[in-house]
Amino acid sequence: MSRADEPSAEFDQRDEPLISLENVEVNFEKDQGLFDLFEEPDVVKAVDGVSLDIEENDVLALVGESGCGKTTLGKTTIGLQRPTGGTVTYKGQDIWAAKDGDGEIPFDEIRSSLQIIHQDPGSSLNPNRRILNILAEPIKLTHPEAGTSERRERIHALLERVGMNPPSDFADRYPHQLSGGEKQRVALCRALLMNPDVILADEAISALDVSLRVEMMDLMLDLQSEFDTSFVFVSHDLSNARYFAEHGDGRIGVMYLGNLVEVGPADQLIGDPSHPYTNVLRWATPNLSRQSGEAGEPPMRRIDIPDPVNPPSGCRFHTRCPEAREACREVPRLQQSGEAAGHRVACFRDDPNHSYWDSDPLTEEGD
Numbered sequence: 001m002s003r004a005d006e007p008s009a010e011f012d013q014r015d016e017p018l019i020s021l022e023n024v025e026v027n028f029e030k031d032q033g034l035f036d037l038f039e040e041p042d043v044v045k046a047v048d049g050v051s052l053d054i055e056e057n058d059v060l061a062l063v064g065e066s067g068c069g070k071t072t073l074g075k076t077t078i079g080l081q082r083p084t085g086g087t088v089t090y091k092g093q094d095i096w097a098a099k100d101g102d103g104e105i106p107f108d109e110i111r112s113s114l115q116i117i118h119q120d121p122g123s124s125l126n127p128n129r130r131i132l133n134i135l136a137e138p139i140k141l142t143h144p145e146a147g148t149s150e151r152r153e154r155i156h157a158l159l160e161r162v163g164m165n166p167p168s169d170f171a172d173r174y175p176h177q178l179s180g181g182e183k184q185r186v187a188l189c190r191a192l193l194m195n196p197d198v199i200l201a202d203e204a205i206s207a208l209d210v211s212l213r214v215e216m217m218d219l220m221l222d223l224q225s226e227f228d229t230s231f232v233f234v235s236h237d238l239s240n241a242r243y244f245a246e247h248g249d250g251r252i253g254v255m256y257l258g259n260l261v262e263v264g265p266a267d268q269l270i271g272d273p274s275h276p277y278t279n280v281l282r283w284a285t286p287n288l289s290r291q292s293g294e295a296g297e298p299p300m301r302r303i304d305i306p307d308p309v310n311p312p313s314g315c316r317f318h319t320r321c322p323e324a325r326e327a328c329r330e331v332p333r334l335q336q337s338g339e340a341a342g343h344r345v346a347c348f349r350d351d352p353n354h355s356y357w358d359s360d361p362l363t364e365e366g367d
């Protein structure tokens, strides 16, 4: 059943990323009150100018404070959210051109290749159907030739694989007869049965007991290599993002107010963060700040998060950044940082020749 066993597709010979985001923007209009109906609506730039590639068998953990745009970026990556600017391509095909009927790869095929597991799997499992029937649906779509007994065999084998034993017992149950962790395993099985190229795990372990989180992350990573799929793992917790990226030999992407501010290999990014905001996240994560010996005062000038409707101009972190200088009123681009492959940062401090070093520090009044 592993995709590795399937004959190589035409795509394998090409040199393009599985998914490519180019300068992606997602703006949302905020709901207006009755008295504001004649005013221009407020716009939240949930994702702003993000460029990122997802390769085959890739692991990317997106991390950042609540509201920074992780979920929106994840959903845009898998074609669930239409960007208001920029492009998202799947195997070179513009996903939204395909949606509008203009493309070589049909939109339905793209959508079924890009799956999601939510924080609350219960809400996405039909309460009136047994697990066997819930899991039969994706097999009917991907392998319409499979008969009832073949479908049952595959479902039982997969339930066993995710630790739900005896599988015949679990297959007969309804979702409400499962624990949170078991429901999440069923959601994972359902996603895998679509033979996906990418699974977005959106805070998929956040609602689980702490003791189950590592087990679930290990399971996702084992299945990631067995099923030859990629994972985009969204978490507000840097230690979980680190675990997932490190054990999956992948990258961490740090988001701040709609921007991707640093992306790179987990050990590099956590051991030696290049962006002052990554440093803040590390400071705010108890087991990581202890390791780096930096507990104490937050490495920030202000604690409060700016209004996403009116984010700071230039570097969005400059109003809180302890290193901010006049030069930070300009927008820094995400650029290669140091020698480590794939380590990119959006901070002028990373360039020893940047005019940042000659500009004046920003004061409280000056920002």
Ligand SMILES: Nc1ncnc2c1ncn2[C@@H]1O[C@H](COP(=O)(O)OP(=O)(O)OP(=O)(O)O)[C@@H](O)[C@H]1O
Pocket: 028, 029, 030, 031, 044, 045, 046, 064, 065, 066, 067, 068, 069, 070, 071, 072, 073, 236, 308
């Ligand atoms: N459908 C929507 N309509 C209006 N605003 C939205 C919508 N979805 C998200 N937003 C806003 O976009 C911004 C980014 O939201 P998003 O859910 O992507 O962030 P997040 O980092 O995943 O946060 P959290 O961890 O709290 O889920 C927030 O300011 C949010 O309020």
